[in-house]
Amino acid sequence: MAVLAGQRVLLGVTGGIAAYKSADLVRRLREAGAEVRVVMTEGARHFITATTLQALSGQPVRDSLWDESAEAAMGHIELARWATRIVIAPASANALAKLAHGLADDLLTTLCLASEAPLVLVPAMNRVMWAHPATRQNADLLRARGATILGPAEGDQACGETGPGRMLEPAQIVQALSA
Ligand SMILES: Cc1cc2nc3c(=O)[nH]c(=O)nc-3n(C[C@H](O)[C@H](O)[C@H](O)COP(=O)(O)O)c2cc1C
Numbered sequence: 232m233a234v235l236a237g238q239r240v241l242l243g244v245t246g247g248i249a250a251y252k253s254a255d256l257v258r259r260l261r262e263a264g265a266e267v268r269v270v271m272t273e274g275a276r277h278f279i280t281a282t283t284l285q286a287l288s289g290q291p292v293r294d295s296l297w298d299e300s301a302e303a304a305m306g307h308i309e310l311a312r313w314a315t316r317i318v319i320a321p322a323s324a325n326a327l328a329k330l331a332h333g334l335a336d337d338l339l340t341t342l343c344l345a346s347e348a349p350l351v352l353v354p355a356m357n358r359v360m361w362a363h364p365a366t367r368q369n370a371d372l373l374r375a376r377g378a379t380i381l382g383p384a385e386g387d388q389a390c391g392e393t394g395p396g397r398m399l400e401p402a403q404i405v406q407a408l409s410a
Pocket residue numbers: 244245246247248249272273274275322323324325326355356357360
């Protein structure tokens with residue numbers, strides 16, 4: 232875990248069922264010695280609360296670009312500079328598409344565009360969404376640009392289907408980040 236010790240990990244959480252696993256991921260990243268700040272999308276708020284992620288990270292959680300007090304000092308740029316790594320877990324199909332095309336229409340995508348930190352994406356979605364040519368191309372584009380894509384794993388999905396699209400388990404993510 233030495234590689235994570237002292238790292239400043241910005242954890243992006245997007246809107247998918249696997250967002251409940253982000254709580255465990257925050258805990259494990261901190262156990263490995265990383266500082267963690269969480270940014271959630273509007274979608275993620277339907278799956279996990281900011282209160283949970285705030286309690287586990289020990290830091291305020293941001294979920295909007297339009298936060299007047301945080302943005303008085305250009306908070307999104309400060310967060311983008313603060314991060315030594317950006318990890319998005321779960322990364323939705325929507326987030327992959329936006330990042331592949333350089334969109335910056337919310338806090339998470341804006342700070343990804345404004346950061347020089349290495350980007351690690353941990354996709355989680357229905358197997359058909361993952362197999363869709365649009366998602367395939369978006370993932371290839373992101374990889375070609377230097378992003379690391381961890382997973383997805385294959386198995387039973389929340390939607391009742393079976394196939395590739397499951398988010399890696401938090402322990403596997405921490406292990407991969409420590410490698
Ligand atoms: C119950 C439910 C579960 C969903 N699960 C996923 C998922 O696992 N992966 C995914 O890519 N999208 C999933 N979606 C769709 C996303 O939430 C939707 O595309 C949303 O726009 C994502 O926004 P975000 O990327 O800004 O978080 C789900 C939607 C609902 C209502």
